[in-house]
Amino acid sequence: MSQITTNGDLTTSDGRPLKAALAAAQFRAKRRAFFLVAPLLLFIIVSFILPIGQMLHRSVFHDGFAANAPDVKAWFAVNPDGTAPDEAAYAALAQDFKAMKADKTAGIAGTRVNYTLPETRSLITATARVADDLAPPYKDAFLALNPKWGDAAVWQAMRSASSAYTADFYLISTDRERAADGTIQKVPENTRIYIYLFVKTFLLSAVITVICFFLAFPVAHLLATLPTARANLMMILVLLPFWTSLLVRTTSWIVLLQGQGVVNDVLIALGIVGDDGRLKMMYNQAGTIIVMTHVLLPFMILPLYSVMKTIPPSYARAARSLGATSWTTFRRIYLPQTLPGIGAGALLVFILAVGYYITPALVGGADGQLISNFIDFHMDKSNWSLAAALSAMLLGGVLVLYWLYDRLVGIDNLKLG
Numbered sequence: 001m002s003q004i005t006t007n008g009d010l011t012t013s014d015g016r017p018l019k020a021a022l023a024a025a026q027f028r029a030k031r032r033a034f035f036l037v038a039p040l041l042l043f044i045i046v047s048f049i050l051p052i053g054q055m056l057h058r059s060v061f062h063d064g065f066a067a068n069a070p071d072v073k074a075w076f077a078v079n080p081d082g083t084a085p086d087e088a089a090y091a092a093l094a095q096d097f098k099a100m101k102a103d104k105t106a107g108i109a110g111t112r113v114n115y116t117l118p119e120t121r122s123l124i125t126a127t128a129r130v131a132d133d134l135a136p137p138y139k140d141a142f143l144a145l146n147p148k149w150g151d152a153a154v155w156q157a158m159r160s161a162s163s164a165y166t167a168d169f170y171l172i173s174t175d176r177e178r179a180a181d182g183t184i185q186k187v188p189e190n191t192r193i194y195i196y197l198f199v200k201t202f203l204l205s206a207v208i209t210v211i212c213f214f215l216a217f218p219v220a221h222l223l224a225t226l227p228t229a230r231a232n233l234m235m236i237l238v239l240l241p242f243w244t245s246l247l248v249r250t251t252s253w254i255v256l257l258q259g260q261g262v263v264n265d266v267l268i269a270l271g272i273v274g275d276d277g278r279l280k281m282m283y284n285q286a287g288t289i290i291v292m293t294h295v296l297l298p299f300m301i302l303p304l305y306s307v308m309k310t311i312p313p314s315y316a317r318a319a320r321s322l323g324a325t326s327w328t329t330f331r332r333i334y335l336p337q338t339l340p341g342i343g344a345g346a347l348l349v350f351i352l353a354v355g356y357y358i359t360p361a362l363v364g365g366a367d368g369q370l371i372s373n374f375i376d377f378h379m380d381k382s383n384w385s386l387a388a389a390l391s392a393m394l395l396g397g398v399l400v401l402y403w404l405y406d407r408l409v410g411i412d413n414l415k416l417g
Contacts, residue, residue, distance in 0.1 A: 058385055060170075068099070091138045209346050216304055224309045
């Protein structure tokens with residue numbers, strides 16, 4: 001109970017100023033709310049924010065050469081880009097090679113330089129094996145050992161690798177490289193692959209999203225308008241794929257779509273195609289689109305259904321009573337009200353399609369591979385830093401599309417249920 005003091009200030013029954021008491025109560029409420037969400041916040045930080053931060057750091061950090069070649073790194077630091085290597089540079093490199101041989105780190109250093117300039121790992125490891133035989137004048141000794149040590153491109157690659165923090169992996173991810181003079185240029189046309197894969201991934205994801213929309217819209221409409229008993233049965237059929245392993249579903253599609261599979265056998269039995277004209281629906285883009293559409297279709301149906309279920313049927317009846325045709329009623333009354341569900345479903349399906357790699361790996365073959373498959377390859381067998389750079393670029397592309405969606409449609413209009 002509040003009271004009024006002689007000077008007109010409001011106080012609580014125990015004499016404290018009312019404003020201070022309210023502030024203390026709000027602080028206690030916020031503290032309780034924070035402790036309630038703290039476990040979830042900690043989970044998000046550990047399982048989401050920290051891994052993404054580590055990935056972004058790994059995409060620009062690799063000290064394989066910088067940590068094992070301190071002498072030549074120091075020479076690069078005091079000599080500007082484009083400086084031709086002199087005897088001091090070769091002497092520094094010789095000392096580093098002797099240390100690499102002793103520490104058995106030539107492979108690590110060579111691998112890092114090889115990321116920037118292919119075929120240099122073997123040069124570095126071979127030189128490290130005979131490092132103890134190198135003697136002044138070091139430049140002549142290196143050139144006698146292998147003329148490639150006079151190639152400016154090799155020294156430019158080592159200069160680039162001499163810094164633990166580098167943008168080289170993003171250059172590789174955009175099909176670019178550093179020339180011998182330090183300038184950035186495109187790689188030869190026959191080795192450009194990553195930009196093509198990014199474009200292909202986003203285009204295929206868009207195609208799958210559009211197909212899912214056209215298949216999901218009538219299904220969601222039926223779910224929203226059928227009697228409850230039938231709608232529940234149909235909903236079980238929609239949710240059934242979630243109860244089945246993704247690997248089992250993908251393997252089933254392989255059985256159906258392969259050259260000697262069920263679909264081709266049925267088409268031949270019906271006389272639609274001949275035995276020598278079996279359709280190629282596996283290990284190509286067609287197989288990737290078909291199977292990923294099946295896998296991602298429920299993610300489009302459920303947001304659409306959640307929105308359609310809330311649209312009163314009386315709106316359509318009112319429009320028809322005013323003379324609107326069925327098409328006009330759908331276009332001007334029904335469809336605009338489903339836009340939040342369309343946006344949510346399209347965003348879900350597109351983002352999931354962009355990151356899928358199991359299904360394309362199993363049914364896509366060489367023609368149906370997406371950028372996620374190359375990220376998985378580099379992460380498992382090749383180059384963690386390049387995999388991190390490709391992942392960061394993919395994440396950036398998705399965030400840009402998310403931002404465009406927010407600007408054009410509005411994220412507030414998105415409804416997941």
